[in-house]
Every structure is written in C-alpha cells, then in structure tokens.
Amino acid sequence: EPEVTQTPSHQVTQMGQEVILRCVPISNHLYFYWYRQILGQKVEFLVSFYNNEISEKSEIFDDQFSVERPDGSNFTLKIRSTKLEDSAMYFCASSEAPGHYNSPLHFGNGTRLTVT
Amino acid sequence: GENVEQHPSTLSVQEGDSAVIKCTYSDSASNYFPWYKQELGKGPQLIIDIRSNVGEKKDQRIAVTLNKTAKHFSLHITETQPEDSAVYFCAATNSNSGYALNFGKGTSLLVTP
Numbered sequence: 001e002p003e004v005t006q007t008p009s010h011q012v013t014q015m016g017q018e019v020i021l022r023c024v025p026i027s028n029h030l031y032f033y034w035y036r037q038i039l040g041q042k043v044e045f046l047v048s049f050y051n052n053e054i055s056e057k058s059e060i061f062d063d064q065f066s067v068e069r070p071d072g073s074n075f076t077l078k079i080r081s082t083k084l085e086d087s088a089m090y091f092c093a094s095s096e097a098p099g100h101y102n103s104p105l106h107f108g109n110g111t112r113l114t115v116t
Numbered sequence: 117g118e119n120v121e122q123h124p125s126t127l128s129v130q131e132g133d134s135a136v137i138k139c140t141y142s143d144s145a146s147n148y149f150p151w152y153k154q155e156l157g158k159g160p161q162l163i164i165d166i167r168s169n170v171g172e173k174k175d176q177r178i179a180v181t182l183n184k185t186a187k188h189f190s191l192h193i194t195e196t197q198p199e200d201s202a203v204y205f206c207a208a209t210n211s212n213s214g215y216a217l218n219f220g221k222g223t224s225l226l227v228t229p
Contacts, residue, residue, distance in 0.1 A: 004159070031215065043160065043205060045216040056216055091159050095215065104150060105217065107159035 002026040004108035006092050012114045013082055021077045021111045023092030032075045033093040033105065034067065036060070043091065049075065082115045089113075118143040120208050122220025130228055135196050137223045139206035140188040146208040149182060149189045150217070154203045163204075164191070167211075196227045 005024045013019050025032050034046040047057040049067050066078045075094075079086055089110045096103040119142040129135050141149075147168040152160035166173045166180045166189065173180050177196075182189040189208075193200055203224050207217040 033215070035217075042221045043207075043217075043219040045218070048215055058216065093159075104162045104165060105215070107152075107161070109157065109159045 002106075004092055004094055004106050006090075006108035006111050008111060009109070010112045010114070012116065015084055015115055016081050019079050019082055019113065021079075021090050021092075021113070023075045023077075023108060024073050025075055025092065025094030026106055027073070029094035029096050029106070031055075031095045031097060032067075032069070033095075034077045035091045035093060035107075036088040037091065037110075038088045046077075046090075079113075082113075084115050087113055087115045118146055118208055118210075118218040120206060120218050120220040122206050122223060124223060125221065126224045126226070128226045128228065129196050131196060131198060133196055135191075135193045135200070135225055135227075137191045137204055137206070137225070138188060139190070139208075139220050140186075141208040141218075142187065143208070143210065144184075144187065145210045146218075148209050148211040149180070150207050151178075151180060151191050152205045152207065152219075154205065154222070156202075160205055193225075196225075198227050198229055201225055201227045 007022045032049045037043045045058050047061045048055045064080050068076050091107050091110045093105040093107045095105045122139045150165035153163045154160045164178050177194045179192040203222045205222045206220040209217050
C-alpha cells in the first residue's frame, strides 16, 4: 500500500537555527498537509497546500513557517528560526482531494523535532 | 473554531471486552468525523470515518455512531484484542470549507490478555 514518507525521523537543532522537514506524499495525491503534535497533546493542524499554494493555515503557522513543493515528489516544511516551543512531532499528510468521500488523509510516521 | 473533546483519556479493558470512546464537537457545520489509531512511533492511521448524513457505520469489529443533534460521536470496538492497544483520536471537520482536521486529545487504550 502506498505510504507517506518523512525524513528525517528525528531532528535535533539549536534554538535560532533553520530546519527543513521533508515529506514524500503518495504519488497520485494532490493535497498536502502538515500537522504537529506536542508531546502529550492533541494533533494540531498547521497548513494545507494545493496547486502550489497554501489553501488553509492555522494561527500556529506564522511567518516563521513556510512550505514548498520544490519538485514533483517532495513537500517540505521550513522553520526559519526555531524556538524551544517548536519541539514536537511533525506529521505530513496527503489526500487525493479535500472533502471527497473516498479521500481520507494519509499520515506519515512523523519527524520528531527537538530544539535545544 | 471547532473544539473537539474526547473521553476517556485512558481506557483499560480485558481481551474480548468492548471499548467505547466518546467525542463531542462544537461546530454544527462539521460534517466529517474520522477516527485514527496511532501506534507507538507511527503516524495516525485512519480506521473508520462517518459523514453527517449517516448515523452509524460499521466495519467488522469497529463501529462509529453519530448524533448530530447532540453533537457527539462514539467509537465502539468489540471483541478487543491486544493488538488494538494504541492511542485513538477522534476528529471533526467541515469538509466543504477545507480539510483542517480538528483532533481530540486522544484515548490511550490498553487491552490486557
């Protein structure tokens, strides 16, 4: 079964540094998402992306965050200047279409980001 | 915005018993309610979902019920097995306006042999 793959599985960075989290969505999917999960808390929506532009974003997704689809397969999340509170598990997800009856979100296994 | 509450936060059952997890939502416009299972070290995996035009959906040992009037929905797992042990998340969204899933805080289910 096709999977969403994320790299790296664990990223450690110093506060103030830039990080890029990478994702390869399922190949025929057109909608891409980033969610995060702070340890012990609920999974939170960050951003959705379609047709090379952001379609929806949450309050969490401020100017420090950006997303990009640099080629036909990768989808990246960049945090420009990391803060301690950015430490979380970041999940990438993809779907064929939003709101389509048979188009649920498929999540990757996540990247654990630790900011020291 | 949408607020999803989930109970209980932890649930321990014996193998073969049933488990029920309940969620409430606040936005009456929400029309899509998926349930995800998250095993240790993995991302959430969809196990069942329901749309607002139906009241119940079943898939083998798993069923979900939806009460739109009361704005709550529940996950029912029958004949539980040790491999059902995981964290379960409910979520809600208005799929007509986007696809930002609003998750509950999760229920850690432990099925003991």
